Amino acid sequence: MAFALSASYVTAGCRVGRRRRCDAGRDAGRPVRIPAAGGADHRRLSNPLYSLLIAYTNDYLDYDDMPAASGGLVFINGLGAIAGPVTTGWLMSDGVFGPPGFFFFIASLMFATAAYAAYRATQRPSTPVEETSSMAYxxxxxxxxxxxxxxxxAFEADQEAEEQK
Structure with missing residues (x-):
């Protein structure tokens, strides 16, 4: 209901007098559905990143090193939670980018994450399938x-795997 109201508001709000006046996000009376779909895709793709990064990190660690690595990742996540809103607010100020600064910041973070993932993928061979196990719910x-x-x-399965080597 709220989405339909906002879309009708945007399309109706572009015409002022005889001229068409629209912002970049409301170009030519186009509804908000396209940016909203992009926002939904961003949420869908970015929400599992933290858990995927922890799983990837744990794939290359010994059991004794996992708590320290998780603590480090939580700390880095906290730094991002502090610096992210401040940086986004600065980029969205009128002197820098304005409202599109939000999307510029998100896009630059996603690009940096993708570039780092591509770099790391070339630096280390993947874990052999024999050394992986299924997830236990x-x-x-x-x-x-x-x-x-x-x-x-799980311990007995690890022992059997070591005996077969």
Missing amino acids: MYPTASPVAIEMAQEV
Whole structure:
């Protein structure tokens, strides 16, 4: 309902008198559906990035190093949570880019992430399939006995894999 109202407001708000006057985001009376779809795609693609980066990091670490690496990633995430809004606000100020500064900042962050991922992909070989395992689902309501049993099964699977080498 709110989306339909905002789209009709944008298309109706572009005509002022006899002239057409539109902002860049409301060019020629075009509805907001295209930028809204782009925003939805951005959310859909960026939300799983943190968990994917943690999983990728943990693929190359020993079990003893995982807590320290997770702590470092949480710290970096916190720095971004502090610096991101400040930087975005500065870029959106009238003296720099104005409102399009928000999208410029998001695009530059996504480009930097993609460039770094492409660089890292060329620096290290991927993990062989034999050294990977499937994910074990644990429900939040699982009892301590179930968690201990799952750990024992994983430990036994690791021992069997080492014996087969």
